[in-house]
Amino acid sequence: MSVGQAVPMIDAVERVTGRIRFSQDVRVLGMLHAAAVRSVVPHGRIVRIDTAAALQVPGVVAVVTGEDLRRLPGLRPVYGPQIEDQPVVALDRVRYVGDIVALVAAETPRAAQEAAALVAVEYEELPAVFDPLEALEPGAPLLHELEPERPHEGTALYFGIRPQFGTNCCNLFRIRRGEVARGFAEADLVIEETFRTPAIQHVAMEPHAALALWEDGRLTVWSGTQTPFNTRQILAAIFGLPVERVRVIVPPMGGSYGCKVFPRIEPQAALLAYVTGRPVKFVLRRDEEFVTLTRHATVVTIRLGLKRDGRITAKEVRAYWNTGAYADCGPDVARKGGFGIVGPYRIPNVAVDSRCVYTNLPPAGAFRGYAVTQAAWASESMMDIAADALGLDPLEFRLRNLLRDGETFATGETLHDVHFAECLELAAAAIGWEGPLRRELGDGRVRAKGLAVVMKGMTTPSRSEAKVGVDRSGRVSVYSSTVELGQGARTVLAQLAAEVLGVPYQEVRVVDPDTARTPFDNRTTSSRSTYMMGNAVRQAALALRERLLRIAAERLEVEPADLELADGSVRVAGAPAAAIGFGVLVEASGQEELVELGEFHNQGGLDPDTGQGIASSHWHQGAGAVEIEVDSRTGKVTILHAHASVYAGQVVNRLTAELQNLGNIVFGVGSALFEELVYDRGQLVNPNLSDYLIPSFLDLPERMTHDLLERPGAEVHGLGETALPVIPAAVGNAVARAIGARVTELPLTPERVLRAIRARGGERG
Numbered sequence: 001m002s003v004g005q006a007v008p009m010i011d012a013v014e015r016v017t018g019r020i021r022f023s024q025d026v027r028v029l030g031m032l033h034a035a036a037v038r039s040v041v042p043h044g045r046i047v048r049i050d051t052a053a054a055l056q057v058p059g060v061v062a063v064v065t066g067e068d069l070r071r072l073p074g075l076r077p078v079y080g081p082q083i084e085d086q087p088v089v090a091l092d093r094v095r096y097v098g099d100i101v102a103l104v105a106a107e108t109p110r111a112a113q114e115a116a117a118l119v120a121v122e123y124e125e126l127p128a129v130f131d132p133l134e135a136l137e138p139g140a141p142l143l144h145e146l147e148p149e150r151p152h153e154g155t156a157l158y159f160g161i162r163p164q165f166g167t168n169c170c171n172l173f174r175i176r177r178g179e180v181a182r183g184f185a186e187a188d189l190v191i192e193e194t195f196r197t198p199a200i201q202h203v204a205m206e207p208h209a210a211l212a213l214w215e216d217g218r219l220t221v222w223s224g225t226q227t228p229f230n231t232r233q234i235l236a237a238i239f240g241l242p243v244e245r246v247r248v249i250v251p252p253m254g255g256s257y258g259c260k261v262f263p264r265i266e267p268q269a270a271l272l273a274y275v276t277g278r279p280v281k282f283v284l285r286r287d288e289e290f291v292t293l294t295r296h297a298t299v300v301t302i303r304l305g306l307k308r309d310g311r312i313t314a315k316e317v318r319a320y321w322n323t324g325a326y327a328d329c330g331p332d333v334a335r336k337g338g339f340g341i342v343g344p345y346r347i348p349n350v351a352v353d354s355r356c357v358y359t360n361l362p363p364a365g366a367f368r369g370y371a372v373t374q375a376a377w378a379s380e381s382m383m384d385i386a387a388d389a390l391g392l393d394p395l396e397f398r399l400r401n402l403l404r405d406g407e408t409f410a411t412g413e414t415l416h417d418v419h420f421a422e423c424l425e426l427a428a429a430a431i432g433w434e435g436p437l438r439r440e441l442g443d444g445r446v447r448a449k450g451l452a453v454v455m456k457g458m459t460t461p462s463r464s465e466a467k468v469g470v471d472r473s474g475r476v477s478v479y480s481s482t483v484e485l486g487q488g489a490r491t492v493l494a495q496l497a498a499e500v501l502g503v504p505y506q507e508v509r510v511v512d513p514d515t516a517r518t519p520f521d522n523r524t525t526s527s528r529s530t531y532m533m534g535n536a537v538r539q540a541a542l543a544l545r546e547r548l549l550r551i552a553a554e555r556l557e558v559e560p561a562d563l564e565l566a567d568g569s570v571r572v573a574g575a576p577a578a579a580i581g582f583g584v585l586v587e588a589s590g591q592e593e594l595v596e597l598g599e600f601h602n603q604g605g606l607d608p609d610t611g612q613g614i615a616s617s618h619w620h621q622g623a624g625a626v627e628i629e630v631d632s633r634t635g636k637v638t639i640l641h642a643h644a645s646v647y648a649g650q651v652v653n654r655l656t657a658e659l660q661n662l663g664n665i666v667f668g669v670g671s672a673l674f675e676e677l678v679y680d681r682g683q684l685v686n687p688n689l690s691d692y693l694i695p696s697f698l699d700l701p702e703r704m705t706h707d708l709l710e711r712p713g714a715e716v717h718g719l720g721e722t723a724l725p726v727i728p729a730a731v732g733n734a735v736a737r738a739i740g741a742r743v744t745e746l747p748l749t750p751e752r753v754l755r756a757i758r759a760r761g762g763e764r765g
Contacts, residue, residue, distance in 0.1 A: 002653075003495050005653070007653060010491045021252070022253060023206070023224035024254070028213060032061055032273075034112060036103055037100070039094035043125065045092060046090060048122040049102060049119065050119070054115035057115040061105045063115065065089060066087065066089050066101075072275075078091075081234065082153070082328070083327040088268060128682055131359065136169060136355070143359070143360065156233070160609075169358075170331060172608075175610070176351055177611070186307075189308070190303065194301040194744065197297060199294040199364060200294060201295075202293070203289075203694055204253075205255045207284045208284040209223070210282050211281040219274075221246070226253075226258075226525055229520055232246045232515045249516075250512060253485045258525070261525055264293060265292075268282055269282040294324070294677055296333055297364070298321055302378055304386050306386055310401070315351075317378075319378075321364075324360075330356040330364060334354045335608070343375075343380070346402070361679060368724055373671060381732050402453070411606060415619065419647040422645075422647075427726075444631055446738040450734030452623065452733065454624075458527065463532075463600070466479060466521075466536040468540040468595070476501055478493050478497050480533055481520065483513055484512070489530070490510040492530050494506075502564070528718055529718075531618075531718055536598040547596060556572060556578060620721070622645060622646040622726055624665075625643050628735060634754070637731070643703075643707075645706065647709045647722075658706065660720050665706070669699065671746060672732070672746065739753065741759065
């Protein structure tokens with residue numbers, strides 16, 4: 001069968017011929033088009049909104065402001081997945097440049113955009129804050145007034161949250177393991193450094209797109225969302241509906257990388273449809289994408305205690321995650337970054353304070369790598385700094401401290417199926433670590449090598465359900481709410497069902513997520529789908545298999561154990577002529593379709609005050625190594641070879657697994673060398689793909705190689721993000737080795753590299 005093989009995606013032909021249809025392509029009769037009026041100040045009170053000119057534009061049906069929201073009975077105008085802090089439309093003040101102040105619905109996109117440009121807004125500007133450290137200073141302007149006695153928790157919150165009331169910190173996650181003070185007292189050497197990463201943009205090919213339709217008091221939304229059930233729940237809360245009266249349908253998506261995890265434009269489309277009584281479609285422009293969601297900018301200070309023999313005695317971390325004007329999933333990013341920043345190391349004494357902080361910048365949320373890229377940049381840079389301080393080889397230093405099977409992580413959980421050292425050694429070998437780590441080529445050019453290792457958790461606890469059915473035509477269907485983002489999820493689920501039922505995977509139909517048809521799934525995030533949903537599909541397929549065997553056994557007058565499934569039929573083992581097709585068995589049952597349900601869940605959770613518990617039911621493990629060249633005259637960094645070694649456990653589809661590793665390397669190159677959102681007093685100055693740099697094919701390493709480590713009998717491990725976080729850290733370590741100076745802020749632009757060279761006191765090489 002196909003499991004473990006490199007097989008094409010089931011929708012490959014649709015994709016390459018342009019026949020696949022995304023949310024942006026959905027149309028219904030009589031639909032209107034939406035446009036947003038956005039704030040031009042980073043923080044201010046709304047004094048007056050004049051919509052008269054906008055309403056005169058031909059084709060305009062409605063202009064909705066915060067005042068209109070107050071007049072709608074039963075409407076809850078504020079939402080948020082983890083903290084309910086974001087208004088559907090600004091009610092009394094705006095909190096960042098790009099905040100939605102009003103919404104327009106019109107017969108055409110052009111009319112909607114023209115009208116939006118004519119809405120006049122008068123503001124009383126308020127003090128603004130953009131840096132997370134400044135936002136926590138006494139007297140800093142507060143973005144939200146969270147109070148202990150007022151409900152603040154969103155419906156997608158699955159962990160303990162600790163807002164620091166009266167401040168801009170919307171969550172403080174802590175780890176306390178051992179006695180850090182004693183660990184530092186026992187150390188022979190204590191080092192400290194601060195690292196920064198910028199906000200960056202997801203740049204998914206398909207923009208945010210949603211279409212909302214009200215019929216008989218029921219709301220249907222077509223949307224490119226990674227969380228159909230969370231979106232349904234949030235929309236139901238906004239409009240005061242039972243969740244059963246909200247339906248979310250998710251076509252295949254043209255990429256997301258985290259920007260479409262939680263509702264971004266669905267509430268706004270639904271509001272306009274509610275007000276106008278007509279379907280409304282809302283599609284963002286590319287410049288709007290840049291102010292809708294970003295990756296968290298960070299400031300991380302790490303203090304390490306070291307023994308001369310290479311042991312780590314203590315680690316203390318202060319991490320600040322700039323979540324922008326609204327929390328979104330920032331509280332969870334700070335939590336997962338908080339335990340991710342410890343790294344996969346044996347450290348007896350650990351103290352982490354990880355803060356999610358409001359500022360007057362666009363909201364930050366999920367991004368591929370989910371906090372671990374920023375965490376690894378700081379943690380793995382610090383490991384090289386420590387190795388240098390001790391005079392140890394960075395590979396050897398890591399191998400002395402890496403966790404092994406059966407050892408305990410800083411959260412108190414015991415790790416199993418551990419392969420950090422194996423991944424790291426493979427990555428180092430791939431780039432020739434045993435050779436010179438630094439070579440001067442002349443003309444100011446220097447080549448050097450660097451490496452990094454990472455552990456990434458998976459959403460824990462969580463739950464996935466799936467149905468697998470067969471109808472009278474003999475067609476097998478998988479009903480799953482896992483979203484097809486372009487990662488090949490539909491193909492993998494088809495393979496797993498086909499393997500159990502003995503049919504070609506290409507003949508399995510995978511139904512797109514639809515909260516009225518497909519069963520519950522937490523979300524398509526965290527590289528969890530092949531493991532979580534895959535197990536649910538397999539359980540459902542096994543239950544269906546047993547049902548088909550029982551029905552066939554009665555008709556063939558044999559025991560179920562004497563039967564086998566093959567080619568869409570049940571047959572007597574060793575006597576293929578004695579077979580009954582699936583469709584015949586369904587017809588004999590008197591039903592149109594035989595359907596079975598499978599469910600899979602994992603358990604765990606952490607104490608938010610101590611960080612003790614189970615952070616992840618299993619860990620995604622990987623390492624990366626690079627060889628780079630630095631031109632010390634210009635500061636330009638060129639990646640010659642990038643290698644990623646990732647523990648896969650068991651590969652379901654080798655083709656899509658390899659593409660995930662390679663795609664992660666490309667993302668890592670962008671984060672390492674190019675990507676950075678630049679703000680001037682809250683105003684984004686590079687909101688387009690001319691000024692915001694992402695890697696082109698010419699910027700990619702000459703060689704991109706990877707390993708997929710497997711183990712017989714192992715669980716499937718997610719691959720969608722693991723190889724990304726190691727690349728920027730490995731590049732940073734190689735650059736430091738090349739120039740003899742440490743750049744502590746991403747990206748590693750020529751300007752930053754040159755500044756580091758000059759600050760060192762003279763060129764080297």
